[in-house]
Amino acid sequence: MVRGSLELRRRSTRDGGTHAAMAVREAEPVGSLNEVKEAGLDREDLLAIYRHLLVTRGIEERGHILYKQGKIPGSFYTGRGNEGAAVGVATAMGPDDVGTPLHRDMGVHVTRGVEPWRIFAQYMGREDGPTRGRDGNVHMADARLGMIAMVSHLPAMLPVAVGCALAFRIRHERRVAVGWYGEGAAARGDAHEAMNLAGVRQLPVVFVCDNNQWSYSTPTHLAYPVEHLADRAAAYGFDGVVVDGTDVLAVYREAKMAIEKARDGGGPTLLELQTLRMEGHAVHDDAFYVPKELFEEWAKRDPVERFRTWLRENAELRDDEEDEIASRVKKILNDALARADESPLPDPATLLEGVYATSEDLDTPHHK
Amino acid sequence: MTYLQAISDGLRVEMRRDERVFVIGEDVGVYGGAFKVTLGFQEEFGPWRVLDSPLAETAILGACTGAAIMGMRPVAEMQFADFISCGWDHLVTVAAKQRFRAGTPVPIVVRLPSGGGFSGGPFHSQNPESSFAHIPGLKCVCPATPEDAKGLLISSIEDPNPVLFFEHKHLYRRIKGEVSEERYTVPLGKARTHREGDEISVITWGAMVYTADEAAKELEKQDVSVEIVDLRTVMPWDREAVLASVRKCSKVLVLHEDTRTGGFGAEIAATIAEEAFEDLDAPVKRIAAPDCPVPFAPVLEKAYIPQVEDVVAGLSELAAY
Numbered sequence: 001m002v003r004g005s006l007e008l009r010r011r012s013t014r015d016g017g018t019h020a021a022m023a024v025r026e027a028e029p030v031g032s033l034n035e036v037k038e039a040g041l042d043r044e045d046l047l048a049i050y051r052h053l054l055v056t057r058g059i060e061e062r063g064h065i066l067y068k069q070g071k072i073p074g075s076f077y078t079g080r081g082n083e084g085a086a087v088g089v090a091t092a093m094g095p096d097d098v099g100t101p102l103h104r105d106m107g108v109h110v111t112r113g114v115e116p117w118r119i120f121a122q123y124m125g126r127e128d129g130p131t132r133g134r135d136g137n138v139h140m141a142d143a144r145l146g147m148i149a150m151v152s153h154l155p156a157m158l159p160v161a162v163g164c165a166l167a168f169r170i171r172h173e174r175r176v177a178v179g180w181y182g183e184g185a186a187a188r189g190d191a192h193e194a195m196n197l198a199g200v201r202q203l204p205v206v207f208v209c210d211n212n213q214w215s216y217s218t219p220t221h222l223a224y225p226v227e228h229l230a231d232r233a234a235a236y237g238f239d240g241v242v243v244d245g246t247d248v249l250a251v252y253r254e255a256k257m258a259i260e261k262a263r264d265g266g267g268p269t270l271l272e273l274q275t276l277r278m279e280g281h282a283v284h285d286d287a288f289y290v291p292k293e294l295f296e297e298w299a300k301r302d303p304v305e306r307f308r309t310w311l312r313e314n315a316e317l318r319d320d321e322e323d324e325i326a327s328r329v330k331k332i333l334n335d336a337l338a339r340a341d342e343s344p345l346p347d348p349a350t351l352l353e354g355v356y357a358t359s360e361d362l363d364t365p366h367h368k
Numbered sequence: 369m370t371y372l373q374a375i376s377d378g379l380r381v382e383m384r385r386d387e388r389v390f391v392i393g394e395d396v397g398v399y400g401g402a403f404k405v406t407l408g409f410q411e412e413f414g415p416w417r418v419l420d421s422p423l424a425e426t427a428i429l430g431a432c433t434g435a436a437i438m439g440m441r442p443v444a445e446m447q448f449a450d451f452i453s454c455g456w457d458h459l460v461t462v463a464a465k466q467r468f469r470a471g472t473p474v475p476i477v478v479r480l481p482s483g484g485g486f487s488g489g490p491f492h493s494q495n496p497e498s499s500f501a502h503i504p505g506l507k508c509v510c511p512a513t514p515e516d517a518k519g520l521l522i523s524s525i526e527d528p529n530p531v532l533f534f535e536h537k538h539l540y541r542r543i544k545g546e547v548s549e550e551r552y553t554v555p556l557g558k559a560r561t562h563r564e565g566d567e568i569s570v571i572t573w574g575a576m577v578y579t580a581d582e583a584a585k586e587l588e589k590q591d592v593s594v595e596i597v598d599l600r601t602v603m604p605w606d607r608e609a610v611l612a613s614v615r616k617c618s619k620v621l622v623l624h625e626d627t628r629t630g631g632f633g634a635e636i637a638a639t640i641a642e643e644a645f646e647d648l649d650a651p652v653k654r655i656a657a658p659d660c661p662v663p664f665a666p667v668l669e670k671a672y673i674p675q676v677e678d679v680v681a682g683l684s685e686l687a688a689y
Contacts, residue, residue: 098438135469148437149470153461159430160462166431167438170390170416177434190458193427200422355504357473357528 024230024240024272030249033314039253041091046315047325049091049248053304054329056083056107059116062333063123067283072123074136079104081246081278082210084303087111088251089178089208089271092259098146098164099178100157103138104210104277108180112145116332120340133346134354155181158194158207165198165205165262176262177205178255183272184215186229195268199236202267206258207233209270210245212277217289233270245273246303249310275303369547372540374514375479376405378521379443381551383413386441389525392419392428393445393479402447403481403540425455432476433463433530441525442476449482449534450494463530464505473528477521483575483625484673485538489664495574495626500532501603501635507556508602510534512577514545516600519554527556536575543578559606561613565595568686569617571610571636573599576623576674583679592687602632610636611644618649619686625673628656650689655682 030036036046060078067076079086086107093099093112101108109119114130122129122140130140131149141147148164150157161179168175181191186209198205209229213220226232230240243254251273258269276298280287287295311317354361369377383389390413391406397420400407410418421428425446432442446452452459455478463474484493497508507529511517517535524531562577563584570580577598584594597613599605614620620640622633637652655674663669 131469131471139469141470141472143437143470143472148434148472149466151461151465153457156430156458156462159427159458160434160437162427163431163434163436163442164438165434166419167435167440170435170440190426190430193422193424194430196422197424197427197431201419354468354471356507357467357475359526359528361467361471361473362475362528 024228024233024242027241027243027250027254029244029247030253036249039256041252043315045091046311049087050307050311051325051329052087052107052111053083053248053307054325055116055332056087056110057304058329058333059110059119060106062120062337064283066120066123073125076123076283077103077137078279079106081275081298081303082212083107084248084307085210085245085251085273085275088248089255091252092255093178094176094259096146097176097178097259098148100148100150100161100180102150102154102180102182102210104182104212105180106138109147112147114142114145116336117339120336121343124340125345126340126343127346128340128343154185155188155191158191162194162198162203162205165203166201169201169203174263175204176259178208178259179205180208180210182215183209183211183213183220183229184218184223186224195236195270198268199238204262205268206255206262207268207270209272210275211272212275214277214290216281228272230270230272238268238270240270240272242272242274245275246301246306248303248307369514369544370541371514371517371543372403372405374518374547375521375535376407377547378518379405380409382522382525383409383417385551388439388441389443390417390419390440391443391445392421392431394421394423394447396420396445401445403537405445405479425451426458429455429458429463429478433458433466433474436474436476437472443479443525444476445479447481448492449480449496450491452478452480452496459500459506459530460503464503467529468505474530475528477524477531477533480532480534481537482534483536483538484662484669485575487664487666487669488662490661493662495534495624497532497534497602498626498630498632501632505529506603507531508534509556509600510573510602511600512539512562512574512598514543514547516554516560518547519552520556520600522551523553523556526553534574538575554600556601557604557606558600559609560598560600562596562598563594565593565617567593567617568619568621568683569595569597569613570621570623571597571599571613572623573602574625576625579674579676579679580623582676583683586676586680587683587687590687592683594683605636607639611640614640614644615647618647619689620648621653621655621682621686623655623674623679625657627659628654629659631656650686653682653686655679
């Protein structure tokens, strides 16, 4: 059961008695290894998930250090607390599926196979970052890995994800688009327009709401007036599911079901993944407005630690395996940092490159 | 064929040739679009290539971007150019910047029935091309003739960038011309000399080409030779053609239907001042709508949109300078 301010909201909503309770499904927590196997993951997959969680957290922790060293211009954003939500969804995506991950979703880039050194190069505004210094932090994507770079104007990428799904539907391809947004951006019209169009046309798209309870300093009760954001799915003619976003396997299971349903022509699903943003909005923000008890409560549900414990209890994760994975991740990060540091600064003489596309640019994996 | 038929023909030609091209917009399917540009398209191409959308401009444009990144060639119709304000954020924030930031081209065309002259009022008459010409990454096309409308539309669909295609509503059924049944393109960024002359050059586009033409005929009676340069594409715009005409004529009038302050004519006038100052025999003159919303009552709208007599007066002033 999710606790904290989300629980407070639930109580206050019920006590108020003015809001009709909607019948969204609240996903069960994940159980045994057998259940997980049924959901399509073998032990190797589980260890890969664990590695992706560690790399994701490691990239952001190293990024924080780089920022303090003055090596990252601008600001710096992390998704601490959201690693399980991001890795879980990305693990459920097929190789030809596409998505529009956001600034709390580093785990999606890592799971889809973006090399960590390119992410550090991106942070530092170097030539080898996916945007070649044209944009910063997590505003990046490798199109070859099926991702589309986010913009700051959330949830502006949801209509884009719907458009990807529309292309798949027009061409009768068994592919799915995943669009991410947050509980703050849920207030903006783009979310409504995107979900409405997706519902009308029953397009193969899954909407993932990273509900981390704080939209910068704004709590959920000032952001939306319903019990669950997933309640809204009913208004667009598809299913909504509330999932504990700190349970990577529950996220995987629900995302897998939603993605395969979409692939089979069953239309969209809205997954609301509940977490707590464990740091400020960005590096400059100490999140003084979040009650300390809430941080303490959610720290006990840390997605990485939670999954590690699950692996030890359910999948016989041994000390030597754990050490081996940890040292492998450390080496990946060390090598990545060193390689990124060698990446040149972008050449100001190339500033105007790419303002307009040329026909050669259309030679991408998607533009055949 | 009319200007409207030429646009329809260009779109049909591309949809027959390239199955990646599809149309999405409000009432474009069974109804054939508010102006009937896509009349009969749904019967020919089916409901998944001619999509009636909900009333949601951001969803229409965002869906075009997503589909374009997935390899399609979407053509969106805004029911009126005015409604593009509802999709401004998507076009400017996502579509215009995606190639520069992320290396992802966004080949979409947005068709925009624009312009006034028939009491459409403040929300069905605007010419917002200057707002978008200001945004790096977007292209703005404003054809004046049926032949150009077809060729420029096909070029716009071929172009790997987001292209805003401004169709002047007042020209839709009023202007007719010879248009080849074949597929042909007219390059973006190349102006057209609508009328040859050597004393005063008028730089204009869209429906104002015809206003300028009538005014030029008046001036001809006074033995003043007026050249008319039809920009055809406002972004990118044909600086060389404009400067060549200015150098030839030495006097210049910049004319547009959009409002004056910050209108694209200001950019053209500034460029002429920077690049061709020595060639001028008179200050650059601008004629544009006053800085005011488009009014409804015919008498007010006539006072708003530059009229032939306004252009005649401006040209006469320049001739006398």
